[in-house]
Amino acid sequence: MSRDAKFLELIEITTKFDTLTALDKVSLTVAKGEVVCIIGPSGCGKSTLLRTVNWLAPPNAGTVRLEGQSVGQAPERRQTGRGIRALNTFRARMGMVFQQFNTWPHLTALENVTRAQVVVLGRSAAEAAERARAALCDVGLADKIDDWPEMLSGGQKQRLAIARALAMDPSLMLLDEPTSALDPELVSGVLAVLKSLAEKGMTMLIVTHELGFAAQVADRVVFMEAGRIVEEGPTSQDLHAPKTERLKDFLAKLTATQMPSAMAQKVVAHDPI
Amino acid sequence: MGLELSIFIDYGPRILVGFWLTIKIVVLAIAIGLPLGVFLALARRSRLALLRFAATAFIEVFRNTPFIIQVFLIYYVLPFYGLRLPAEQVGVLALAAFGSAYFAEVIRGGIEAMPAGQLESAHAIGMSETQAMRYVVLPQAVGVILPPLTNQMLSLIKESAILSTITVQEMTMTALRIQGETFRPFEAFIMIALLYWLLNEVVAIGMRRLERGLTRKTPRSTTLKVEGGR
Ligand SMILES: Nc1ncnc2c1ncn2[C@@H]1O[C@H](COP(=O)(O)OP(=O)(O)O)[C@@H](O)[C@H]1O
Numbered sequence A: 001m002s003r004d005a006k007f008l009e010l011i012e013i014t015t016k017f018d019t020l021t022a023l024d025k026v027s028l029t030v031a032k033g034e035v036v037c038i039i040g041p042s043g044c045g046k047s048t049l050l051r052t053v054n055w056l057a058p059p060n061a062g063t064v065r066l067e068g069q070s071v072g073q074a075p076e077r078r079q080t081g082r083g084i085r086a087l088n089t090f091r092a093r094m095g096m097v098f099q100q101f102n103t104w105p106h107l108t109a110l111e112n113v114t115r116a117q118v119v120v121l122g123r124s125a126a127e128a129a130e131r132a133r134a135a136l137c138d139v140g141l142a143d144k145i146d147d148w149p150e151m152l153s154g155g156q157k158q159r160l161a162i163a164r165a166l167a168m169d170p171s172l173m174l175l176d177e178p179t180s181a182l183d184p185e186l187v188s189g190v191l192a193v194l195k196s197l198a199e200k201g202m203t204m205l206i207v208t209h210e211l212g213f214a215a216q217v218a219d220r221v222v223f224m225e226a227g228r229i230v231e232e233g234p235t236s237q238d239l240h241a242p243k244t245e246r247l248k249d250f251l252a253k254l255t256a257t258q259m260p261s262a263m264a265q266k267v268v269a270h271d272p273i
Numbered sequence B: 001m002g003l004e005l006s007i008f009i010d011y012g013p014r015i016l017v018g019f020w021l022t023i024k025i026v027v028l029a030i031a032i033g034l035p036l037g038v039f040l041a042l043a044r045r046s047r048l049a050l051l052r053f054a055a056t057a058f059i060e061v062f063r064n065t066p067f068i069i070q071v072f073l074i075y076y077v078l079p080f081y082g083l084r085l086p087a088e089q090v091g092v093l094a095l096a097a098f099g100s101a102y103f104a105e106v107i108r109g110g111i112e113a114m115p116a117g118q119l120e121s122a123h124a125i126g127m128s129e130t131q132a133m134r135y136v137v138l139p140q141a142v143g144v145i146l147p148p149l150t151n152q153m154l155s156l157i158k159e160s161a162i163l164s165t166i167t168v169q170e171m172t173m174t175a176l177r178i179q180g181e182t183f184r185p186f187e188a189f190i191m192i193a194l195l196y197w198l199l200n201e202v203v204a205i206g207m208r209r210l211e212r213g214l215t216r217k218t219p220r221s222t223t224l225k226v227e228g229g230r
């Protein structure tokens, strides 16, 4: 039980870029199956926090644990071959989705989803293809299997990126503003996929500005500002009855500029595809 | 001064023998220099400071000194350390080292031209540095790398003429000899100029074919475009 409660732990993470403190002793614990949305103004450290989880952005101090095992501990001693291999194993268990999709343009949709399964997990080509088809089906791209990413819309590219991550059968998904680079009409399709993932019990850490989506899907909302977690609590409380003035201000500003919120509510209700 | 056609006929076969050696030397130098260049390019991005430093030093030395001096140094200095190699082998090694430094820079440039998100997404999914390069970055970078790489190969072919200074009996050396024997420099050098040109054209055409073959698969040949974010 407590193992599930402390599925992912970030402990006192401090990250500095030269003189700038991007993260200032940030601690966060995520339970298994929990969906946590991270919100906060641009530059407050959301992406850095997410990139700390899989050690893409190694912090200056702090520890990350997944199911009690250390993913990374800073300041890290020199990374040995074994250390790097262990880290890669952890990374394979954490699916990451980027704002800019980062689909691989030299590979077809299917190859995008099979490549890492074969190379990283050592699955056979046939096994990987089968898993990839299922993942592509889950994100509504069953008919795009042989397409090049170039031919897909932004929303489809992002769903391809999600399928690529899902096919690794990760125990955790990290999503960094997955809909921010999308044209408004393409947002809903991606959110629908994420919602169905949440319903299947996937543990997710999502940086998002889609409040309507967060309200529906998140168990908890974390509000960050200037490298710190300012407020953290159950979604209903955070979004509807914020305790701090700062979160109140932030939500007010966001809702004022954000007409998609209402739209997201409406469309998220649909099934994927 | 009229052309003495008989020179072409009488000395042509000797020139062809030299040409054959030039081809062998150049092919070997590229066969060694290209993998070495890939290694140097990756070593420059290594986590290990020592490896990074060694690779950078190697590249800088070979890029910033005249090739003829490199050849002399290797040819005259190695024997002091008990390593006495035939001139041809010294020539291949020198040419490979010289070429690899330039190849490495071209390859590094291609890798760095790729959007950072490509490497990052490969790492995020659990690929090692080598896997990320091999399966994600380099296949996309080839379109950017091949044209300048071809140029470097062509200059390597031309630089091979320098090996005549250490008695390698390649094409330029042969022409110099013939010129000494016949006192007809024009005929001797026009022959080899044409053959260098021919060799370079063949390499250039081959590389263009390769480039088309490798990049035809994808809809956009050079995938320099950053994904998404309109
Ligand atoms: N690689 C980096 N080098 C230098 N500064 C960085 C780097 N990554 C992020 N930063 C800085 O750290 C701060 C937090 O960035 P980020 O985590 O991307 O914020 P957010 O995702 O909340 O917009 C910003 O001020 C940003 O400029």
Ligand SMILES: [Mg+2]
Binding pocket: A046, A047, A048, A176, A177
């Ligand atoms: Mg960000």
